[in-house]
Structure formats: structure tokens, C-alpha cells
Amino acid sequence: MSIEIANVTKQFGSFTALDNVNLAVPSGELTALLGPSGSGKTTLLRIIAGLETPDAGSIRFDGEETTDRHVRERQVGFVFQHYALFRHMTVEENVAFGLTVKPRRERRSKQEIRERVHELLRLVQLEGLAARFPSQLSGGQRQRVALARALAVEPKVLLLDEPFGALDAKVRVELRRWLRRLHDEIHVTSVFVTHDQEEALEVADRIVVMNRGRIEQVGTPAEVYDQPANPFVFDFLGSVNLFHCRAGQGQQARATAPEAAVGYVRSHDIEVERSQTADAVEAQVRHIQSVGPAVRIELLVRGTGKTVEAELSRDGAERLALSPGETVYARPRRIQTFVEDYQI
Ligand SMILES: Nc1ncnc2c1ncn2[C@@H]1O[C@H](COP(=O)(O)OP(=O)(O)OP(=O)(O)O)[C@@H](O)[C@H]1O
Numbered sequence: 001m002s003i004e005i006a007n008v009t010k011q012f013g014s015f016t017a018l019d020n021v022n023l024a025v026p027s028g029e030l031t032a033l034l035g036p037s038g039s040g041k042t043t044l045l046r047i048i049a050g051l052e053t054p055d056a057g058s059i060r061f062d063g064e065e066t067t068d069r070h071v072r073e074r075q076v077g078f079v080f081q082h083y084a085l086f087r088h089m090t091v092e093e094n095v096a097f098g099l100t101v102k103p104r105r106e107r108r109s110k111q112e113i114r115e116r117v118h119e120l121l122r123l124v125q126l127e128g129l130a131a132r133f134p135s136q137l138s139g140g141q142r143q144r145v146a147l148a149r150a151l152a153v154e155p156k157v158l159l160l161d162e163p164f165g166a167l168d169a170k171v172r173v174e175l176r177r178w179l180r181r182l183h184d185e186i187h188v189t190s191v192f193v194t195h196d197q198e199e200a201l202e203v204a205d206r207i208v209v210m211n212r213g214r215i216e217q218v219g220t221p222a223e224v225y226d227q228p229a230n231p232f233v234f235d236f237l238g239s240v241n242l243f244h245c246r247a248g249q250g251q252q253a254r255a256t257a258p259e260a261a262v263g264y265v266r267s268h269d270i271e272v273e274r275s276q277t278a279d280a281v282e283a284q285v286r287h288i289q290s291v292g293p294a295v296r297i298e299l300l301v302r303g304t305g306k307t308v309e310a311e312l313s314r315d316g317a318e319r320l321a322l323s324p325g326e327t328v329y330a331r332p333r334r335i336q337t338f339v340e341d342y343q344i
Pocket residue numbers: 012015017035036037038039040041042043044195
């Protein structure tokens with residue numbers, strides 16, 4: 001089921017949480033709403049769900065006006081950050097809940113419900129744990145139960161609000177990969193809220209970057225990362241270094257004198273060399289730090305008092321064998337410039 005959001009505005013008192021938002025969520029895709037805290041992601045998700053009413057604008061499901069339809073009629077499934085499982089029910093009972101509370105004429109037989117629940121537990125790889133209570137599960141397992149419970153009623157749309165936000169880093173990474181594979185299997189239209197850019201880049205078919213109640217850019221992970229629409233998106237999706245450069249078209253820009261335009265460069269796109277080349281700026285090594293497989297080098301650009309950070313592979317850093325205080329040359333491999341001067 002596709003979702004069309006048109007001109008949606010939402011105020012809380014005098015605060016504008018959503019400011020004329022327009023978005024089309026294609027059927028069967030996994031879309032991430034990505035943005036900093038307070039950018040309006042949860043408010044937009046709650047409006048899609050019907051838990052919140054917009055002040056203006058409309059929501060359509062498959063072209064059908066849904067704005068005034070009650071949350072129960074929208075056939076949406078939810079998964080929230082804090083597992084809202086029923087503590088006094090087993091895993092099996094939790095997953096079956098939505099099916100057992102249906103009106104009698106719509107309700108399936110006990111046997112059918114049992115079969116459906118076990119099919120779902122297989123899908124979320126928790127078959128052996130049907131008789132456990134939530135307190136006997138890990139955080140990651142609880143979130144998988146929550147997902148199975150949301151899917152039990154065959155929602156047309158699945159809404160996930162920071163579903164892995166409360167889990168530790170390793171489990172988070174495992175679960176987001178698992179969610180991606182699961183989505184490839186079931187293809188239910190899903191909208192996923194996160195403030196973690198890595199999570200969005202890895203999981204989503206399409207990323208909606210939000211900032212202060214507005215949408216900054218919509219695109220595939222590659223589009224928003226490689227062709228950010230503006231400095232906010234560039235900054236939010238990764239490291240940012242500012243170089244003065246001669247104004248040019250996108251990556252054609254070249255590092256040059258301070259009076260020219262501002263170029264945006266990612267840390268892993270800065271080459272560090274011991275000898276001067278045409279496009280390099282002279283800099284002094286300030287600090288060297290190993291971070292897992294990479295080495296970050298903080299550089300003070302000569303004559304500007306500005307620092308930039310280069311990220312090298314371990315091999316690259318070992319070959320250079322740099323020490324703090326040394327003079328090097330930093331050459332941006334890819335420079336992005338933006339037409340408007342935009343504050344980040
Ligand atoms: N019921 C409410 N009453 C008043 N203000 C609200 C209400 N709900 C949200 N807000 C405000 O609206 C803004 C957007 O909130 P929202 O929860 O949508 O942001 P978010 O992008 O999901 O942020 P986070 O990642 O922190 O959850 C915030 O400044 C928040 O304080």
C-alpha cells in the first residue's frame with residue numbers, strides 16, 4: 001500500500017513540529033525518516049498512524065483519503081523503541097493478542113491462530129521461545145516478538161519508531177540487517193524512524209532527511225550520501241570538512257585561495273601526502289587517533305587556523321608513519337559545493 005502525505009502541518013502551541021510536509025512512500029518499500037532529535041520524525045509517523053491529527057494537509061493510503069480515519073481502521077502495525085509487550089503473557093500469547101481480540105465474526109479458530117503465531121515466530125527466528133515470558137528474553141528478542149506481534153494482524157503498513165534504539169551497538173547492527181532481510185521476504189510498506197545515519201543507510205530503500213519540521217531531501221541511500229541536496233544533508237550523513245575552493249560545478253571544484261567559495265569534503269576523501277601537489281594545502285599534524293580499522297588525523301591548515309580531519313586506512317597511515325607536529329599536504333579528492341550559502 002502506498003502512502004501519500006500532502007501539505008501536512010502540525011503545531012504544538014506556537015511550535016511548528018511539521019511545516020508543510022509532502023512525501024510519497026511507495027508501496028512495498030522500506031522508508032527511513034532520518035533527522036536530528038526534534039526534527040518531527042515521530043510526529044510524522046504518528047500522523048501516518050492516525051495517533052495524531054494534522055492541523056492542515058492530508059494522508060492518503062493507496063490514493064484513498066485516510067486523514068480522518070480512526071487508527072483502528074488504518075490497518076497499521078507498530079513497533080516502538082520501548083518494547084510494549086504484555087509482561088504477564090508468554091511470547092506466544094503476546095504474538096496472538098491482536099488475533100484473539102478480533103470480533104467473533106472475524107476471528108480465526110484457535111488452531112488457525114496457533115498456526116499463524118508459529119509461522120510468525122519462525123519468521124522472526126524465535127520458534128523455540130514460544131512459552132517464555134518477556135522478562136526471560138534479551139532486548140533484541142523482545143523487539144523481534146514486538147515485530148511478530150505487529151505483523152500478526154497482517155497490517156497494510158508497518159511503522160517502526162526507533163525500534164532498536166534501546167539496544168546495545170552490536171545487537172542493533174545484527175537486528176537492522178535482520179530487519180532488512182525480513183523486509184525483502186515480506187515486502188510490507190514500512191516507515192522506520194531513526195536518528196542514526198548508518199542505520200538508515202544500511203536498512204532503507206529510501207531515506208527522507210528531516211530537519212526542523214521540514215524535508216531536506218528524499219532519495220536512495222546512495223543519492224543522499226553522494227549527492228546531498230544541501231550542507232545540512234551533507235553534514236548529517238557523515239563527517240564534514242570545510243575547504244575554501246574555487247567555485248565550480250560539484251566535484252569539479254578545486255581547493256584554492258581563502259577568498260573563494262566553501263567546499264565540503266568528507267574525511268575519507270582527504271588524501272594526506274608528504275610532498276606538495278597542485279591541489280593540496282599545507283597543514284600540520286595535530287593529533288593521530290586509531291579508530292578500529294581507520295586512523296583519524298587532525299590537521300591544522302596553514303595560514304587559516306582551521307582544522308580538518310582526514311581518515312586513512314591503517315595501511316595508508318602506517319606507510320606515511322606520521323607524528324604530531326610534522327608538515328604534510330592535504331588534498332581533497334572529492335569536493336562538493338552548494339549554490340546557496342547555507343548554515344549548518
Ligand atoms: N504532544 C506534544 N506537545 C508539545 N510538543 C510536542 C509534542 N510532541 C512533539 N512535540 C515537539 O515537536 C518537536 C518534534 O518532535 P518529534 O518527536 O516529532 O521529533 P523527533 O524528530 O521524532 O525527535 P526524537 O528523535 O527526539 O524523537 C519536538 O520539539 C517536540 O518537543
